[in-house]
Amino acid sequence: MDQRKLRELEQIISRDYSNIAGIVVQQNGITCLEHYFNGYTAGNALHVYSVTKSVFSALIGIAMGKGLIRSVDQKVLDFFPDYVVKAGETTIQNVTIKHLLTMTAPYKYELEPYQEFFASENWMNAALDLLGGDGPIGEFTYSAIVGTHILSGILAQATGQSILEFATEHLFSPLGIQVPHNVVLRSEEEHYAVMNDKNTTGWVVDPQGINTASWGLFLTSGDMAKLGQLYADGGIWNGEQIIPAGWIEESTREHSRWGELSYGYLWWIINEDEQIYAAMGDGGNVIYINAKKKLVVSIASLYVPEVKDRIEFIMTHIEPIFEE
Structure with missing residues (x-):
């Protein structure tokens, strides 16, 4: 140069x-x-x-290439069989991996509750508790922390590592x-x-x-x-x-x-x-x-x-x- x-x-x-x-x-x-x-x-x-986040996108792609994750259209809750959905909650059941990857999943907050999330004893459960709500699926909603953390749980479940x-x-x-x-x-x-x-x-x-x-x-x-x-x-x-x-x-x-x-x-x-x-x-x-x-x-x-x-x-x- x-x-x-x-x-x-x-x-x-x-x-x-x-x-x-x-x-x-x-x-x-x-x-x-x-x-x-x-x-x-x-x-x-x-x-x-x-x-x-982008590095993690690569890891999801590698897992898919190895057949550990079948499709980005798999439902999020498929990977958390022990998670209990709250009564009356239906939106979360339709959220897919793709929605998390593209920031088009809805959440039960207006401002992301960082302090509550980090103070919780189980971040994965806290993230799942915040997923869904009354917002539409498919509309861009940037989640700096919560949404993508759920992908961590999905990858851990899918790979067993x-x-x-x-x-x-x-x-x-x-x-x-x-x-x-x-x-x-x-x-x-x-x-x-x-x-x-x-x-x-x-x-x-x-x-x-x-x-x-x-x-x-x-x-x-x-x-x-x-x-x-x-x-x-x-x-x-x-x-x-x-x-x-x-x-x-x-x-x-x-x-x-x-x-x-x-x-x-x-x-x-x-x-x-x-x-x-x-x-x-x-x-x-x-x-x-x-x-x-x-x-x-x-x-x-x-x-x-x-x-x-x-x-x-x-x-x-x-x-x-x-x-x-």
Whole structure:
């Protein structure tokens, strides 16, 4: 990469995107740019927030490819036979895996009750208790925590393994990604303490030891770039089909909309015609894939509220540098 352009990019980051900890840009599978900020290095993992959702989408696709989940149209309650549906409740019985993947399931709240959810002794039961209600099925309702956590329970039931074991065996290890252990958070204070801690690695679990699907995964910028490259290459890594190609095609096309924003299976669709999509998490964490240009950008960031739009940053300041 041209050193002058690199210096200009560093200046833009320092001025307008100062919470970025690491950035990796790959084109045609070749690393064109890798740079770190705020004292971080290639070996430091960060909490990637809702980027976890898109990683979890990959795990659902792998499970489907292995026949462990038959269809996205399977009912959610098929995987929770011991869950007792409240009297008079019918909506929850019609919610499918696809509704959770596309954020089109209804919930019994107007504002997501994070504190009540985290304070509960069983997050899975709390999530199921909040699913359904009087809202229509099929209408986009973004659930930052609750809805996607139910997918954790579905995957655990379907595979008979812990989420981390399944992910390590079928996704992380083949890509050389290290997610070494579970992260147990015993209090709100611990929750906030680990979020920008350079030494934290792993994946958060709920009180029953189930890894969280909505958030809680710690990855390096390089890990994120590997996952982006896997998608850009149609699920193939070192000649092995890790994720079914059909799943990648299906999960990165529009299934639902939130205003001007398109949504696939836990992926944001930036431009379907140009095959541009992204995993996005709070604080400005992102895996950006332009499949047509074989361009992958990963950005790992320290959490600060109300960061500037990373997609605009990538499309304005990074993509033009790597135009073919």
